[in-house]
Amino acid sequence: MKRRNFVYTSALAGSTLSLTGFSVFANPSQQKPAHNFQLKYAPHLGMFRESAGEDPIAQLHFMADQGFTAFEDNDMMNRPVELQTAMSKVMKERGIQMGVFVAHKIYWEMPNLASGNPEKRVEFLEYIRKAAEVAKRVGAKWMTVVPGHRDLKLRMGHQTAHVVETLKQAAAILEPHGLIMVLEPLNFRNHPGLFLTESPQAYEICKAVSSPSCKILYDIYHQQIQEGNLIPNIEACWDEIAYFQIGDNPGRNEPTTGEINYQNVFKFIHGKGFTGILGMEHGNSVAGIAGEEAVINAYKLVDPKS
Incomplete structure (x- = not known):
């Protein structure tokens, strides 16, 4: 799944459609949600388009009907203000909590934050200011940050110092609003050459920034590839983790399609008392409505028992 064409790509096809294909003022479904999940799993737009259609509003209603209580949208920064506002209204009506969106332009092939370049720092901080406004508009608490x-040409210690300094300045922007940037380590196979790759590194940076507005996004798929040892590493970083994302390996599809024992991982996370969001940042292993049903059934299977 090509997930990281964030800031300068167009939004999902049809997402700016509107608000005409499905009225945001229509009465939401009165039926009882199909399932009561113990954890707050967050689908994304497109995951259920075969069942719900292209309209983002219709997709949100479908998610709520299935029992999902959260939603994430990497491309929310790109969406028209009127669509952001409409989506926020539906999420409030249906009891869906907004998860992460990507806060800034990500540099995949050249250094930005690690370089200490003052122009790149100014650019990043301007993105953070804009992201704070979007977060307030859509009711988001978290935003994804990837240091690039x-x-x-620099030793790792110097790069880390540059990143920490920039993140301290970003945290000062977010703290008054109660917002949190979550740092996402990414694996070497999908994203070679990036500065932030492992959970202990993210933990060290968060401790150095020392702000409630700078925490870890622990992507289980990425860290299975990068470092494995999932449950002990989650435990070791627990006090700095604010958000999880999900994907099985290999394939980056729904749980039960790969090697990760998501029943045990989710049981551990639930047992720790986690009340945050777990983003379903993966593809569907099977195409069509059957594949969408398979995704829902997979989460029913691995969700911790009450």
Whole structure:
């Protein structure tokens, strides 16, 4: 799944459609949700388009009807203000909590934050200011931050110091609003050459920034590839983790399609008392409505028992 064409790509086809294909003022479904999940799993737009259609509003209603109580949208920054507002209204009506969106332009092939370049720092901080306004509009608490590519001309310690300084300045922007940037380590196979790759590194950075507005996004798919040892590493970073994302490996599809024992991972997370969001940042292993049903059934299977 090509998930990271964030800031300068167009939004999902049909997402700016509107508000005409499905009225945001229509009465939401009065039926009891199909399932009561113990954890707040967050689908994304497109995951259920075969069942719900292209309209983002219709997709949100479908998610709520299935029992999902959260939603994430990497491309929310790109969406028209009127659509952001309409989606926020439906989420409030249906009891859906907004998860992460990507806060800034990500540098995949050249250094930005790690370089200490003052122009790149100014650019990043301007994105954070804009992201704070979007977060308030859509009711979001978290936003994804990826520090970008390594600077191969600098030692790691210098790069880390540059990243920490920039994130301290970003945290100062977010703290008054109660917003949180979550740092996402990414694996070497899908995203070679990036500065932030492992959970202990993210933990160290969060401790150095020392702000409630700078925490970890622990993507279980990425960290299975990058470091494995999932439950002990989650435990070791627990006090700095604010958000999880999900994907099985190999394939980056729904739980039960790969090697990760999501029943045990989710049981551990639930047992720790986690009340945040777990983003379903993966593809569907099977196409069509049957594949969408398979995704829902997979989460029913691995969700912790009450």
